[in-house]
Amino acid sequence: MSVQCTVIGLNQIGVSIGLALKAGNHPLTRVGSDEDILTEGKARKLGAFDRIVHNLLSAVENADIVVLCLPVDEIQKTLEAIAPALKPGAVVLDTSPLKTAVMNWAEVVMPEDRHLLAFTPTINPEYIEEKLHGLENAHADLFQKSVFLIGSTEKTHPDAVRLAVDFSTLLGAKPYFSDLVEAEGLTALVHHLPQVSAVTLYRAIQAQPGWREGRKIAGSAFINTLSSLESLDERKEFGQAMLLNSQNTVRVIDGLIEELHNMRDMISSQDAEALQAYIKEAVDGRMLWLKKRQTHDWEHVSAPEIPTTGQWLGKLIGFGGKLKDLDKPKN
Secondary structure: OOEEEEEEOOOHHHHHHHHHHHHHOOOEEEEEEOOOHHHHHHHHHHOOOOEEOOOHHHHHOOOOEEEEOOOHHHHHHHHHHHHHHOOOOOEEEEOOOOOHHHHHHHHHHOOOOOEEEEEEEOOOHHHOOOOOOOHHHOOOOOOOOOEEEEEOOOOOOHHHHHHHHHHHHHOOOEEEEOOHHHHHHHHHHHHHHHHHHHHHHHHHHHOOOOHHHHOOOOOHHHHHHOHHHHHOOOOOOOOHHHHHOHHHHHHHHHHHHHHHHHHHHHHHOOOHHHHHHHHHHHHHHHHHHHHHHHHOOOOOOOOOOOOOHHHHHHHHHOOOOOOOOOOOOOO
């Protein structure tokens, strides 16, 4: 009996998951679903999934693993829609930057013996500087040399956590464990703050009297700094992710304001030496981070020793005596 993995949301992450599973030739049935029929058609042409099923309930009713790759403002209604159709033992992996809010939504609507975990991806450093994030930029190796941040609660079944670990390995990544509070702090720091910076930068620039003429000469410095506006977390209800992680987001905004004041003071006082050192520290820091990110040279990544994928998937979904190891290719 085949293990079914259903991916809801056929964006770059969702389609890359399908392509990665296909490239590994693992004995899973890959099902894709999206609210947009045209998007489903594009994913079908890429061959990322064995089947495309538009109806949500039909897409998840036989799924052992459900991966949500959705805008933040569509997660709650999707969980409410699919919860009644999830079979016992099903594991839902949410790839969004939200943690506590999604877990709370799931606890309200999901029946007993269905499990949800945070499953936030990072991407292969080869693609880290890509500006576009649609399904056209999906890659089978998008998760190589990267980690999946896995978050759970004390209520989460240990086997569900093991399955998330195994699944990240199938996709070519390493698991990185974090409690939900820590994960939301990290998300605010490296995800929300760049988006806040881009929004406020654009508004500050366009509010200046010189913008009418300045827009004619705006170039790479302008567009590169605003690039995160092309990959916001919501489809329509912009800012929801920041509001649902407000305490951490406000904290990192306060840090940004302090740094802006520091730089303003240096410029205002014509302190060239301090300003040069201040900027150089940022330039050197970025280069060091990028080098480590590209080489995956971190001090420690929490990757525990685990049994074979087939053993844990089999134990979780009740096929332990029938499944071959999923980390072995199909014949």
